[in-house]
Structures are given as structure tokens and as C-alpha cells.
Amino acid sequence: MSATERGEKGTGHASADVADLIPMVRRIVGARVGSHPAADDLVQETLTRVLAASDTIEPGMLEPYAIVTARNVVATMWRDEDRKRRNRHRAIDLSEPETPEAQLVLDEEQSAMARALGRLDERERRTLLEHEVSGTDTKTLAESAGSTAGAIAAQLNRTRARLRVEYLLALQHVEPPTDRCRPVLIALSSGDHRRQREVRAAQHLLECKDCASLSQPLLERGQQREGSLRITIAADPDIVAARSAAREVASRLKFGPTELTVIATAVSEVCRNIVRFAGSGEVVIELLESPRRGLQVVARDAGPGIPSVEKAMSDGYSTYGGLGLGLPGVRRLMDEFALVSESGHGTTVTMTKWERNTDDE
Amino acid sequence: MNGGPALVSIMRQGSNLIASVHTALDDSELVRFERDLVDQIGEFRSRGVIIDVAALDVIDSFAALTLRRIAEMARLRGAVTVLVGIQPEVAFTMVRLGIGTGDVPTALDLEEGLEMLARTAPHPASGADGRR
Numbered sequence: 001m002s003a004t005e006r007g008e009k010g011t012g013h014a015s016a017d018v019a020d021l022i023p024m025v026r027r028i029v030g031a032r033v034g035s036h037p038a039a040d041d042l043v044q045e046t047l048t049r050v051l052a053a054s055d056t057i058e059p060g061m062l063e064p065y066a067i068v069t070a071r072n073v074v075a076t077m078w079r080d081e082d083r084k085r086r087n088r089h090r091a092i093d094l095s096e097p098e099t100p101e102a103q104l105v106l107d108e109e110q111s112a113m114a115r116a117l118g119r120l121d122e123r124e125r126r127t128l129l130e131h132e133v134s135g136t137d138t139k140t141l142a143e144s145a146g147s148t149a150g151a152i153a154a155q156l157n158r159t160r161a162r163l164r165v166e167y168l169l170a171l172q173h174v175e176p177p178t179d180r181c182r183p184v185l186i187a188l189s190s191g192d193h194r195r196q197r198e199v200r201a202a203q204h205l206l207e208c209k210d211c212a213s214l215s216q217p218l219l220e221r222g223q224q225r226e227g228s229l230r231i232t233i234a235a236d237p238d239i240v241a242a243r244s245a246a247r248e249v250a251s252r253l254k255f256g257p258t259e260l261t262v263i264a265t266a267v268s269e270v271c272r273n274i275v276r277f278a279g280s281g282e283v284v285i286e287l288l289e290s291p292r293r294g295l296q297v298v299a300r301d302a303g304p305g306i307p308s309v310e311k312a313m314s315d316g317y318s319t320y321g322g323l324g325l326g327l328p329g330v331r332r333l334m335d336e337f338a339l340v341s342e343s344g345h346g347t348t349v350t351m352t353k354w355e356r357n358t359d360d361e
Numbered sequence: 362m363n364g365g366p367a368l369v370s371i372m373r374q375g376s377n378l379i380a381s382v383h384t385a386l387d388d389s390e391l392v393r394f395e396r397d398l399v400d401q402i403g404e405f406r407s408r409g410v411i412i413d414v415a416a417l418d419v420i421d422s423f424a425a426l427t428l429r430r431i432a433e434m435a436r437l438r439g440a441v442t443v444l445v446g447i448q449p450e451v452a453f454t455m456v457r458l459g460i461g462t463g464d465v466p467t468a469l470d471l472e473e474g475l476e477m478l479a480r481t482a483p484h485p486a487s488g489a490d491g492r493r
Contacts (some may be wrong), residue, residue, distance in 0.1 A: 002456065028418065203450065235389040236387040236389045237391075239388065240385050240386075240387045243385075243419055244385070257450050258448070258453050258454070261419065261454050262453070262454050264418065265419050265420075265421050265454045265458060267423060268419050268421040269458075272421070272423060275388075328459070329457070329459045333454065
């Protein structure tokens, strides 16, 4: 109790007198607050106040003064607590308290971001940071770089796409296994379809396990923007899921009930081939705007491929046509139909149904 | 796969079995349906089977094949199968796809299906061979 040892200067009472009050003060406080955790603090607070005022207290009044002070201190505490309780809802901090794990995750994310930024080239990084952090607009950036705002915006988009990929790689601590991986991931990240076709992104994802898992977040963010839907096909129920999804997407266009059934059936057939012959693959259903409005379905697998496409497409060969893949029938159902199969590298079926003005046929 | 609402119900009515498909079935469910139905034909010594596929929004090559297989197995077990309730869009698609129901007779709906069964098998055949 350091407070009791100070304040010797006073004329009225010595600190020893105050020290004598300790048991009493403790009793008074104890009687009011019981075993409240703040009890000791209250005793101390009382003694400090008594000591501070001891010079002005008349002789013999020290004890009553201490009693009143103790009561006041206790009352103040209750009042404070009460006020805090009443106002607690205003001060509530809805954010989760910082747990050590969260901190760890945050650290990891930050260091991954730092590494990702480090892998961008100097010029790209500077432009990105100036735009995102300093808030410089593309026009100003264009002026200083001797370029146009549009070009800067496009460059920023490419940089962001690269940054997303590098961030993912840094966060997962993986290096892509082949040198095809990075271009594919960047193409996916940028959502650039032409580039994705150039690097044969979809095909690569079916072959490269690392990229398949890495690309998940990249594809998810692109998903809402486009009128396209990706469905993984690995088992019988997926066939049903894919065909009802195709029907659902197609119903956004002016397709009649017959065409919806035709589309669903065609999807069902190509998905079955994936499950039967390749084990797994994917179907991408996409709404087309040009040259006409329509629905495109791409069914892709990385299976053994079809040995003879010609044979598979020839009708009347077996009961169901061709090699029993149902493909000639599917070609009749759709308006456009293309089959690409590479031995050992899988099969891709691309088929389209154009929107018509009338419901039938 | 067990539990949940029944995908298919198979009911007995006199010497006939009426199997109604309630929802789209995937391939393995179709195969299970096939097995269940053939089992029941044996159990109830049914003479006629009606398969109501009105709820199937898609009959693709596999579904058509399964239905034909069911009918053929039922025939071998001495029962006549009639397929009812094929939707117009489904019919159109099946023709375009180049698949059919083969020799399996079809009827517009359940009522006509039952009528057809009554006509085809008016009297229980005396021979063990169920072929009419």
C-alpha cells in the first residue's frame, strides 16, 4: 500500500493514522461490495483520498471522513458500473476479438500478398499501387506514362489478374508443376475467354490437379459476371443435375417446352458419355448473345478419347447409332455440333441451340 | 440413396402392377427401379404392368433402353407391359434422337393403359408361357 506511506508533509494527520484506518475501511468496503474483484482497489482509492485530504481534516475527524469517503467511493463504483451496463449496447464491438489464429491467418495473408506483389514486375507494381493505394486515377497515370486511360485500365486489369494468381500460389505455398499452369491460371483469373481458348485452359484444368484446385476461387469470382454455369460431372446424379441446370439456363431465352426438353436430353447424353467413358469431366452451359442469341453447351473430359470419331458419328451402326454414344442423335437435336477427340487427351463436345421466334421445332 | 421421398411407387391392382415414376431418375436409380419392378412382377404373379412416365421430363437413350429392358424381362416373366404418359416434348425428342420404345406398347394415360391391358390379356393364359 504505497499510498499510505506517502504524504508525511501534512500537519493534521500522519500517514500512520491513515494506515490505522485500513482495517476499518476494508470492513466498510467489504460490507458493501462483498468479494467484488474491485474491493481492494476501492480500499486503496479511499485511503488515497483520505491521505490527500488529511491536511485539511480536523483532528479527530479522520475516521468519519474515511467512512464517508469509503461509502462515496463504493457508490461511485456502482454508479459507474450501472452506467456502463446501461450503455454497454452502444459500445458493443461486433467484431470478433482478435484470436491468435486469426492473427496468424492475417500474417500469412499479408506475407502472401507481399510475395505476390514482389513477383509482379516493377512497372506493373508501381502503377497498381499508385492506383489502388494512393488513389491516382487512370487518366493521371496515363499522362505520366504517356499512354491512354483505357490502356492503363487494361494494364491494371492484367496486373490484378496476375496478382490474384500469384497471391493464391503464395498463400498455398505451391509452385505450378508445369510451365503451362501459370498462363492458364492468369487467363482464368482475367476472365479473358479468347486467351483461355488460346492456352486451352479448360483442357488443362482437367489434366492438372493443382490447377484444378487453384483455379476454384478464380472461377468462382468470374461466375457471377457471365451468364455461364460450370458443372462438374463425376457420377450418375450429376447427369440429372446438369440437364436440369441446362433446362433452367435455357429457359431464360425464348425456348419453348420442346426445345427445353431437347436441350436437356442432349446434355443428358453427352454427360453420360463422360461418366461412362472418362469417369469425370465438366459441362459448361453458356448463354450466347452473338451472332445470335442461343445456348451453348461444352462437355469436356480428359478421358481416353474416342478412337474413331467418324464411326462414333455414323448413324445406324448400332441400335442407338454410332458406337452407342448417342452422338448422331444428339447432333440431330442441336443446331450446331462439334466433336473434338484426341486419343489419351479426352473429348470435347461443343453444341449450340439457337433461339427461335416460334416455340416448335 | 435410401430414405427421402419415394422416387417411384409400385402398386398392385388386381393382376396388374402400376409403377409410377415421380421424379427424374438418374441412371443408377433407373437400374434399381428396373430390378424392383421385375422382382415384384414375380412376387405378385402379375399379368400386366403399367409404367407411368409422365413425370419424366427427359427420356434419353439410357432411360429408353431401361424401359425396353423392363418390358422384355416382364414379358419373359409372363406379363405384358404398357408404357403410359410420355409427354409430347419427350416424344418429339425421342424421335429426333432416334430412340423408341421398340415393341413395348404405349398408351396416352393410365386409364387407356389399363383398358389396353384388359384387351390384351382378357383371360389368364393357360400355358406357363406368358406370351399372348
